[in-house]
Amino acid sequence: MHVLPRRLASASALVLAVVMAGSGAASASSAPAPTAGTARGWVAAWAASPQRPGANYTPNWSEQGFAHQTIRQVVRVSVGGVAARVRLSNVYGTTPLLVAGATVARTAVGAAVRRGSVRHLTVNRSRTFTVPAGAEIASDPVPLPLDALSSVTITLYLAVPTGPATYHAQAMATSYRAAADHRADLGGSAFTETSRSWYYLSGVDVVGGVRREGVVAFGDSLTDGYGSSPDADNRYPDELAERLAAAGRPRAVLNQGIGGNRVTVDSVWLGDKGTSRFRRDVLGQPGVGTVIILEGVNDIGMSQAPSPIGAPLTDVSVQQLIAGHRDLIRQAEAKGLRVIGATLPPMKGSRYYSAQTEAKRDELNTWIRTSGEYDAVVDLDRALASRSDGDQLNPAYDSGDHLHLNDAGYRAMAHAVDPADLR
Structure with a gap:
């Protein structure tokens, strides 16, 4: 379990309360709206450039998309903070992307995540949300303290056919796929398929860290x-x-x-x-x-x-x-x-x-x-x-x-x- 020192925990609670109070509705547009969060202290800790679905140097799942499947993706944040939000991109999608559920957690090994760290992602406080075609959205903030240079796992459950997926081709990292809903699994045994690309994931922002x-x-x-x-x-x-x-x-x-x-x-x-x-x-x-x-x-x-x-x-x-x-x-x-x-x-x-x-x-x-x-x-x-x-x-x-x-x-x-x- 990740335990914060008492003074840092108090400061973290204050920062998170301010962020949550000012978060309002998550935004969606063709240009990333999360820059508006800078005034509240948001810092991009990890990012990847979205690309159109298509063939690339290595096989990927972008053209076929997903249906009744769960994608689990691991990234490493460059700086830490006391709370996080995740940005998802559908900028090259031609139809709205329905996310039936999503979680964020600290990474364990491979597709496994650490016990006690799983947080459900919401948008406008709803666990089910839509990313409009041509847009990017930011999730609501979640209280998940992260250290600099630590790995975080984002899991998306996509229940209905997505069509071709906005993605980043050369992740140089393993992404995992499972049939059905495994968004909250601690272990990785259900994730039997792998890819070396990221899908829909464009950023992880943190607050309350370095300035x-x-x-x-x-x-x-x-x-x-x-x-x-x-x-x-x-x-x-x-x-x-x-x-x-x-x-x-x-x-x-x-x-x-x-x-x-x-x-x-x-x-x-x-x-x-x-x-x-x-x-x-x-x-x-x-x-x-x-x-x-x-x-x-x-x-x-x-x-x-x-x-x-x-x-x-x-x-x-x-x-x-x-x-x-x-x-x-x-x-x-x-x-x-x-x-x-x-x-x-x-x-x-x-x-x-x-x-x-x-x-x-x-x-x-x-x-x-x-x-x-x-x-x-x-x-x-x-x-x-x-x-x-x-x-x-x-x-x-x-x-x-x-x-x-x-x-x-x-x-x-x-x-x-x-x-x-x-x-």
Whole structure:
């Protein structure tokens, strides 16, 4: 059982009472309304970027959806608090999503949850609720104290057919599915099917924790964590959150990467272009003060090499990429965020590499380093390069495809970020 010290418990009760009194009706809209909660102290502790249902690099359940099934999903919050709420997204759904019941609990092992920690989620105090098509909603607050870097399990019971599901393709984590209603199960034996994607889940917010402003890591598969060990939380945003906590300066770090995503090109399977989704995935997150932008390698690479899941070739010039980065910078600055630009890491030997794409990468990196348009720069190109060939990843960081990183590489990415650059 999670027991709070007496003084903290009293403070927690006061914070929760204030939150509950001011929570009002949960909101639903095409743009995430939870930002309104910032005034009451809500901080996004975990997030994932929603994607349209479809085929992707690994098999998933998004196209078929769910009917009379329970989904159990595990995420790790980057900061803790005394109460939590869960955000669910149906932004790419064409019909309303009826949630017959949902719970949140502290994770035990696998699909099992800790005894005494199960809390039923409600919206407008109802355990059954609907997420409108094209919208996201936040649950009512629940009194569930969470520690920083602890895992939380969200379970959804979907009784009627959902149709294709809004999801996040590359979770690098295991989700579980069971037939019938198992939302309140402590054990995981009913959850006999697994997936490596998240479904409908877009955020977990906390209140009553640290007051430092959060950081959004925005980008593609290098941010999403492709190549890292599944279920190990070794993506670079995870590693950055661990590093900040170990240094005694904990703050929320949110992963808003989408594998294959591009700054300038929309894709059915690889996400809306960066300039379009930035408002929702970055500016719509409560409690954020800094964004780190690492994106452009797919714009460059897919100008020459087609995606293995069918994204067509689209020739993107460096000038178009710079214009896209400037758009992201303007959006962030208009909301008062500090904006950090990350240079694109080496890709020699990958399917994206050619003399032409390397020239584009070098030109974009030079602009990121020298233009002065970013508030700060994290030079991943130099931090991750081989000592013998600056156009190639350090072999110690290479996952094997000469483009994506292994666990050591993502750790090196996190250590390349200067904490002094975060607002």
